Amino acid sequence: MIGYVLRRVGGAVPLVLGVATIVFFVMNLAPGDPSSLYAGPGVSPQALEEVRQNMGLDAPVHVRYIRWMGAMAQGDFGHSLARGQPVRDVIRDLLPNTLLLSGTALALAFLAGILIGVLQAVRHNTWIDSSLSGASLFFYSIPSFWLALMLILVFSLYARNVWGWPVHFPASGMTSVDHAWMTPWEQVKDRAMHLVLPATSLALVLAGGIARYTRTSMLEVIHQDYIRTARAKGLPEWRVIAGHALRNALIPVVTVFGLYLPLLFSGTVFVETVFAWPGMGKLVVDAIGQRDYPVVMAGALVFAVMVVVGNLIADVLYSVVDPRIRHG
């Protein structure tokens, strides 16, 4: 298994490098020069030239590419042009936030999606099935941005100011301002409360798709001979579903896991913006607008690696749920 993982990681290196190279040239050939963006309106031409030199922008593109690759090989991502800080530090600040958000969203999406899909398959062709199908389609097709704002409107604003619910959720940020003064338990709760809305809005979009996959796959599995065998054993229906049908039905759903990762990461861009969740998605999008090349490049690399790792996880999960792969 470990050998396999290493081989996979090794195989992904050219892919990641390829992504980095493409992003590098696309970024550098796009019009716009970061020096004028950061230098401000009153900068003297002489100073602007100095800034360009400091930023390493005076060299031709291919030289910059080689320099950058060389630095990368030594683990040096360079400094953000917009923030001045080492890119490594910025990413160290923001990556865990994005992982927390997307990890939670992913877990939520799969839990909810699988539950709904199973329920639909079990209650196949009833009103439960069709209303859940409708709901899935709804969440799948409405603009995510709008959904996020609606969640804020309902669960932050109206819940607190209009209906006076005992529980309402913060609309933005990762922690409360007085987080540092809380007991460890309160801190965990505080973080969880801040996580609810962004994770939900990210998860809802994915859950619909996962539910549809699960439903289809489950309907197929339910008609398999081994399900009849399980029933012939005298097992109660829920054990037939949970113990025999579900794991088989999950096999194709695991593939979706790998497919959904890029979708998830693109989703984080708007969720991070709407919920003021400091993370990689917004970082990279902002950096593109600011022509902050080092951040864009490093961000692209991180996302490429995350997708590769995600697919690796999908493969591992695949062999967890399907022993035929494990021994094949």
Added chain:
Amino acid sequence: MTLLEVQDLRTWFAKEEGEVRAVDGVSFHVGEGEAVGLVGESGCGKTVTALSIAGLVPDPPGHIHGSSSIRLRGTELVGLPERRLRRFRGKEVAMVFQDPMSSLNPVRTVGSQISEVVRLHGRLGAREAKRRTVQLLREVEIPDPDTRYREYPHQLSGGMRQRVMIAMALSCEPSLLVADEPTTALDVTIQAQLLELLSGLRRERKMGLLLITHDLAVVAELCDRVVVMYAGKVVETGRVKDVFSQPAHPYTRGLLGSLPRIGSGRRRLAPIVGGVPDPAGWPSGCRFHPRCPHAWGRCSAELPSLRRRGGRAHGEEWTVRCWLEEEPLEPTPDVGKGP
């Protein structure tokens, strides 16, 4: 008391094309410790009959008619609530299905699938259940059962898997084993081994057996009695030695005619001309008449009833549904239509 008493079983399927009368008024019984063969061509309703007995007919689209009766040691199973029915499944009535490749759950170990039943009905602890499972695997002559316990179905050969199915079926010492073409999907040599194993285990445990097959040689070897089905109906029943030596129904004769002589190897049967009719619309009268070499006027008009054949010498159990038999065994109020 008879172990299994099936009376006027009607299992119909609601389909777009209309009602499919897959099993349409089938009656037979299996005595305690008795082995009964249920034979007939593919599509004649054997599997549906078996599923009906275990209450496994998918509903919808399938439905067992309320007037039908399936009694197990006197308990009526038709109309029994699912919760109570479950107590019979696996424990009293065990099943072995045709295709061992698809009948085992591919993502769970062989051991867990057997011990699950043991724990469910035997109320055993995990360790006890495992011990019992390994013992069962040994009984069905699976080598190295401790290793096999942890393996997945895809790691076993077809024959091994069917042994696993048998072990699973036997795990709770059922009084009736329904085996639906247990060897059809397997190699010839393995078929023989398996059948031998099955009959041995059955005799040891004095278990009733309903063996569904279209291999008459198997029936001849293993069974006490035989029930011949055609197009959702029983056409002939009787002791194996009677029916096989003097088949009364032209269909039975056809089946037997296709049985190769001992020593010349086995072939698939069906030298009877024509194919099994479409269950969505059975032929009128005797359902076999379009294929019957002896059909005459009445055959296409009226459904013959089951008539007793021969006398006491045949245990009063030899019945045939054919107009060629002179003596009606019973009056024929129902001409094939259900109430």
Added chain:
Amino acid sequence: MSNDSRPKTFLIVLIPLLSLIGCGDGGERTFAALPAFCQEVMRDMDRFLGSFEDPADGRYGGTAVVGGIGEIPGGMNSLVSADHGAAQHQIFVNQMTLIRFDEAYDPEPYLARAWDVNEEETEVTFHLRDDVFWHDGHKTTAYDVEFTYRRATDPETGFPNAAFWAHYVPGPDGIEVVDSFTVKLEMRPHAEALDPWRALAIMPRHLLEDVPPGELRQHPFGERCSVGNGPFRFVEHRSDESWAFERNPAFPEELGGPPFLGRYVYRVVPEPSTLLTDLLTESVDLYLQPTADQFPRIEDAEHLRLLTFPFRDYVFAAWNSRRRQLEDPRVRRAIAHGVNRAQIVEAILGGSGSVANTGVPPFHWAYDEEAVDALPYDPERARELLEEAGWVDRDGDGIREDADGVRMELSVRYNTGNQERQEIAEIMQSQLRRVGIEVRPRAMEWATLVSEITDAERRDFDGFILAWVTEFKVDDTDLFHSSNSSAPYGWAGLEDEEVDRLLEQLQVTVDREDALPLWEAYQQRILELQPFTYIYFRERGAGLNERLRDVHMDARGEWVTISQWWIPEEERTGRPLVARSP
């Protein structure tokens, strides 16, 4: 159930939950994640400021949370940051300037307790306070001023406001440290000679002296561990999330003493709707620059108040006079007459703003009241001017052509996603069509737009819409002096002797009385030449939770009175916040 499936599925669910706990901050304040430089200075600040008695009664205490949609780019490093919010944090919150403006925008002492200018107006001497400490315990001295000045005038630093020093003598010769608290600078006479010293926060020499100027931009000081000398000390910056500051208990009594607030947090909330919700749900106390359509929501909420105040940013359309269609000033005047700017102020700002005619803001002492009505909305006049200039609709399509058949067609750029500028472009399009000018609005990504318009060699545009924040010292030399016509900001390509002469004279006219007629003449000339169509000065707004008291804002900025903000004890929320975080 299967004996091996459950634990694993369980784990997948558990991982995010665990990380929730793993991320929880420990109670101790640790600087482990900071660069080595920062770990040391943070400890020094804690040690030094921890030794002061912290007032904790009455008005003192509580946390104010301010929400804005953007980060503070450049942070607390005044030598490299070009952002206005960053500058305000430097000069009002974390650091100090030599002088500051009072409410009438007249200079008053701050870090410098006094200053004198020699008769020839060529030398200024600042006398610094001797009781101001950097937050790490070092005294603020004249050497810090010298250090800041030298770095700011060193091209290698890439100081973004080089124009500050146009009338100073750059380099080591221009500045002399007389003693530890006295510093003398050489300059040329200028009307707003001292303005840079109001805008530029002094930086600590003892921490940054050894940093090569070219590396200041990358130094962690500004973003991770700023050491200031102002009323609030830096506590923490979380990228894209928040900045936290706490009261500086060592702030001199004579300057008002330590501020009332125990803690001030700036939060980044990029989406305006979310930020409005935060204000309405009392997660933030102050929402900076809400959009005009959010004003009513803020006014209607019981516990909120809407502050509006005139500000120095204006929106304009710049015209490239090198273009055939735009070379005649009459055409550019016709554009101004053809666009109903008063209506734009109503439609886009909901009235919170005023029509602009030049870059001199309404509160400026040189603002020309007469210029207000100089270019009213008058389509008839616009048509006359175009006809005079030889632009007539010759083919009957409603759009004018000149004698050579060149169509009066203008592509007007703005940056993608900027709703306001897009709407302005669209209004211009529909209104100018009526006088026979075809405007084609064109959205461009910001970076692309900037690089295209500042590329002095190509100047490949007809016009674009942009906003600009002026300093109090208004100086259009960059924009309109003919010598800058091919410099990055010489967008209009104006080459006018009178403008040149006036700009030059304005630079050296020290006395406001003398300068006033020059300013009037300059504004009149700009009205005539119309290198830009000035559209409006926007009023800035802020949504305020009324629990936060004594918040006053004006053209100096949002944070100008932060030292006086306070929260009544009974209205402080959350935990009883002490001044220092645990």
